[in-house]
Amino acid sequence: MSTKLYSLLVLLFVMPASITAATITVTSLAALQTAINNAVPGDIIILSNGTYTASTDITVNKQGTATSPITIQAQSIGGATIGGTNGFNIVSPARYIIIKGFRFTHSASQATMASGTSFCRWTRNIFQTPGTGENLLLNGNDHEVDYNTFQHKNALGRFIAVRGSGSQIAQRLHIHHNYFFDQQPQSGNGAETVQFGLSGLSLSSSNSIIEYNLFEECEGENEMISIKASAVTIRYNTIRNCPAQFTLRHGNWCKVYGNYFINTPGIRIFGDDHVIFSNHFENCSPAINIGNGDGEVANGDALTVHDRPDRCLIAFNTLVNNPANITQSGRTNGLGATNTTVANNIVQGGGAAASIAGPYTGAVWSGNIIYQTNGAGSMPSGGYTSVNPLLARNGTGTFHLQSGSPAIGTATGSYAAVTVDMDGQNRTSPFDKGADETSAAAVTAQILSTSMVGHNAGGQQACVPVSASADDGNVPGNVLDNDLNTRWSASGDGQWIQFCLSNAATVTGVQIAFYNGTSRTSTFDILTSSDGVGWTNSALGRVSSGTSLNPETFNISATTAKYVRIVGHGNSINAWNSYTEVRILSNATLAARVENEAGASSVLLNSFPNPFRNTGTVTYQLEKDGPVQLSLLDITGRQVRVLVNAQAKAGIHRLTFNAAQLPAGVYWLKFVHNGRTVTKQVVKADR
Incomplete structure (x- = not known):
């Protein structure tokens, strides 16, 4: 054989491996199924934005690899809606499949994964599937479910149900950064928000992790999260305003830590050798409920x-x-x-x-x-x-x-x-x-807000506009309320107050108004950071004048930063650090103080009356259809109410919100639509 012919044969042999992976755009479900049937590792299959009706399963049984998964995605996040009676059915031996960016409005129990599947991922999807049944059913091992929104369920069934094969629960699942919202109460049993396992699977170890998820207004039944498996870790989740309870119902050796339970029935415990630590409970009834057993499985x-x-x-x-x-x-x-x-x-x-x-x-x-x-x-x-x-x-x-x-x-x-x-x-x-x-x-980890989870999240920890190492009840948000009569205070050398800008920007200094600023001097440092982890000393040992109650300016060498921290070293009389107002000198605003972000607040978002007392009315105008998130934040940027989280049509919308239980003060309306964010300051007046 000639050298030239041999080289040609070698080239023909290796060429397919180098050109097989492709990006394929389709405009129908039939074409989507064909592309899936022909998929090879590394393929990216894009379904064009639009609304599609599925009358048969979209079946996936292909195999990608760890480095070259097969991705099936919408053209844009939430842009392709799949309705009808059927959805994605991932069956054995599928592995390394990514389902991304879809809006599912088809019937419940039609997004499924069978035993024998592995290493598949559901990410950035919106699940709003009507009728009885599960929004997402998980079998198989090593799957990931992240940054999805599960919302508006008003029927028996779960947002997520986890099963297994035989007596073995699904293993090594990772469920994180999802938003579970608005599950209406049902009269029957079987409406948990997340049901992880069944009693027959409960003695098998899962070694799965459920973390950084936000649950709000979920009350399908008395159990909200029901763990019926062993060796599951549940950590750093926020459960807020959910009338249903998180229950370790069956199984052993679970770890529950770093979770935030707020205005919810807290946690109920059955089974053996669980560890419950480092959790934060507020206004829960009860907070921790140790079950009274009616049987002993070990016997x-x-x-x-x-x-x-x-x-x-x-x-x-x-x-x-x-x-x-x-x-x-x-x-x-x-x-x-x-x-x-x-x-x-x-x-x-x-x-x-x-x-x-x-x-x-x-x-x-x-x-x-x-x-x-x-x-x-x-x-x-x-x-x-x-x-x-x-x-x-x-x-x-x-x-x-x-x-x-x-x-x-x-x-x-x-x-x-x-x-x-x-x-x-x-x-x-x-x-x-x-x-x-x-x-x-x-x-x-911290209390989660809607900006940190779900299909629209940035995938990073949210930027808290102002926080502090401690306070004495004079909270850090007081330095942002344009009122010299309120303050942040903390006693001790090294106590700090920290600010996050809306984006990395050039910082040239700070302005600080000091409490009792005419009778004592205060000493402090100014630190800057690009990520809130590594810090640069931009100014050390600065001292106030001791002659003014008004803001004083302290310049630093211009530096690019997203975070600014003021570290206090007490004052000339005692160890207290106390500031009435703080401003960051920068070409960027603080994260929660943007009144006209995108330059359109007065046009797109309005609230009346303002100030309001117990209730207020919000109007907003949409130029085109799309997802809407509307939240009420307090002065620190902490979310206190979710007003809207839904798909909305173009046009003018109006809603009334109730804030009777909130204290008087300054709040922010935060409006997110099609990648655009607008905030507006509102004030709740005294009764």
């Missing part, structure tokens, strides 16, 4: 019983203003719980610290702090101290320890399972009591 009782909780650890949680704190309800012939450890929790305000009605054999109570509760209740005297833990709400909306707190470094016992706090910071010995570990490490 041969059926997997369907309420398995008696044994050897569970409930430690390092912070509970504030909960009508009921740590509870166990009575049960006729109940087995109660055994060998539960309740240690190093902080319980402040609300009802009795503990109320235990059932058998509670071998319980250990140690190192807890209670303060201003309605008594200790069932908590034994040797298991707690009554002392002010010096908690204060910071810019993220959660209660953190202030300098000098008796909780700092005083935790009792040694608990290897407790590794991080509610901010995602590592715990270092000696541990602090409660959910917060005082630390200078980067904060990687």
Whole structure:
């Protein structure tokens, strides 16, 4: 064979491998199915924007690879709607498939994944599938479900249901940064928001992670998240304004930490060897409900019983203003719980610290702090101290320890399972009591807002306009309210207040108005950062004049930054750092102070009356159809109400919102539509 012919044959042999992967755009479901049937690793199949009606399954059984997945996506996020009676059906042996950017309005139970599938991903989709059944059914292993919006469910069934094969639950799933919103109550059983497993699967270990998800207004039934499997980690989720309860219903060895429970029934625990730590509970009734078992699986009782909780650890949680704190309800012939450890929790305000009605054999109570509760209740005297833990709400909306707190470094016992706090910071010995570990490490978890999760999220931690290391009740948002009569205050050398700009910009200095600025001088540093993790000392040892209550200007060398931190070193009289107003000198605005972002606030978004008292009316105009998110934020940029989260038609829209339970003050309406953001300041007047 000649060298030339040999070379040609080699070329013909290798050419297909180099040209097979392609980007294919289709304009019909039939063409989409054909492209899927012919897909090879690395293909990107794009369905053009539009509305499509599926009457048969869109079946996927192809295999991509870890480095060259097969991607099936909408032309733009939310731009391609698939309605009808059928949807995507991913079947064995499919693997490394990505489903991205679709709006699903087809019948429920039509987005499915079969046993034998693996390494598939659902991302940036909107699930609003009517009728009885699941919005998304997961079988198989190693799947990922991230940055999706699940919304407006008013029928039996779940937003997500996880199953398995035989007696083995699906393994190594990663469910994160999803938004679960508006699940209406049903009269029957089987309407959890997320049901992870079944009783027959409960003794199999999943080793899956559910994290950084936001749940709001979900009340399909009494159980919102129902875990019926073993070895599931549930962390850093926010559960807010959900009348249903998170339940460890069946299974063992689950970890629940770093979650934020706000105005919800909290967590109920059945099963063995669970660890519940570093969670933040506020206005929950109850916060932590230790189940009263009616059976013991380890002794041969059926997997369907309420398995008696044994050897569970409930430690390092912070509970504030909960009508009921740590509870166990009575049960006729109940087995109660055994060998539960309740240690190093902080319980402040609300009802009795503990109320235990059932058998509670071998319980250990140690190192807890209670303060201003309605008594200790069932908590034994040797298991707690009554002392002010010096908690204060910071810019993220959660209660953190202030300098000098008796909780700092005083935790009792040694608990290897407790590794991080509610901010995602590592715990270092000696541990602090409660959910917060005082630390200078980067904060990687906080109360979530809609800008951090769901199909429109940026995929990064949201920019909190102002936050602080601590406060004494004079919160950091006070420095942004244009009122010299309010202030942020924190005592101690090194306490800081931090600002996030809407984008990286040139920063040339700060303006600060100091509390009691005519009777004392204050010393401070100015730090800047591009990411809020690594910091540059832009100015050290600056000192106020001591002669003015008005803002004073402190210039620095021009630097590009997104974050600015002012670190206080007390004042000439005492250790307090206290500022009434702060402005960042920059060509960018603070994240929550943009009144005319996109230059169209007065045209697109209006609210009246303004100021309002208990209710206000919002009007907004859409130039074209698209998704709308409308939220009410407080002065710190913390979301306090979701007003709209839905697809809307072009035209003028009007709605009335109720804010009767909110305190008087300055708020922001944040309006997001088709990639455009507009905010408008509104004021709630005193009654």
